[in-house]
Amino acid sequence: MFPGKINPKKMKQMMKQMGMEMEELEGVEKVVIYTPAGNYVFDEAQVVATTMQGATTYQLTGEARFEEAVPEIPDDDVVLVASQTGATEEAARAALVETRGDIAEAILKLAQQ
Template sequence: MFGGGGGMNPRKMEQMMEQMGIDVEDVDAEEVIIRTSEYDLVFDDAEVTKMDARGQETYQVIGSPEEVESGAAGGADAAGAGASEDAGSAIPDDDVEIVATRTGVSESEAREALEEHDGDLAAAVEALE
């Protein structure tokens, strides 16, 4: 990544990344699912690292996935009428935070409004105001 840094001291690398405004943290993930139109990739006990470079978040997933039928992983409802748990996972936390901050409601109320409006921020805010 930094041209010949393969032998670089990890502490030195961490200091350089901090100076560049890059924060790195491990994510304690139990399972990672990547859904495609053809299949799902399921990583059990994957190593997940989150890198935040000035607001741009990048996730690195290390592990060996199992390829399963599309929609079969994680208890997703293939018909599309998912339980609230599945719908909640489809709403980005950033969107929930935006709606909650804008309207002054709790994050759970904001998430419910976003779910009712299929993730439409403006419609959720309008419904809560």
């Protein structure tokens, strides 16, 4: 972006003249981005806050791992699957979690056992 070598002190001064400030957030242990499908978790992330013209943006650097969201299973669904299969409520709930809340698939899964 800039030709040749630029002195970091000079660069910081130029950024300040343009109304731009950058600050690294110290001590960040974890950053989590929540989505309906699951969470992106960044352990030991490096985060830099940049403020320009009154707006702050955050730059995130690090390795992410994806943690799939566990669906909420209504108690009525658990009771229905348990009554249709003769399984315990714990087994019915586990089958529903495994099938991501699909009642028919959970019943078929338990019926095959």
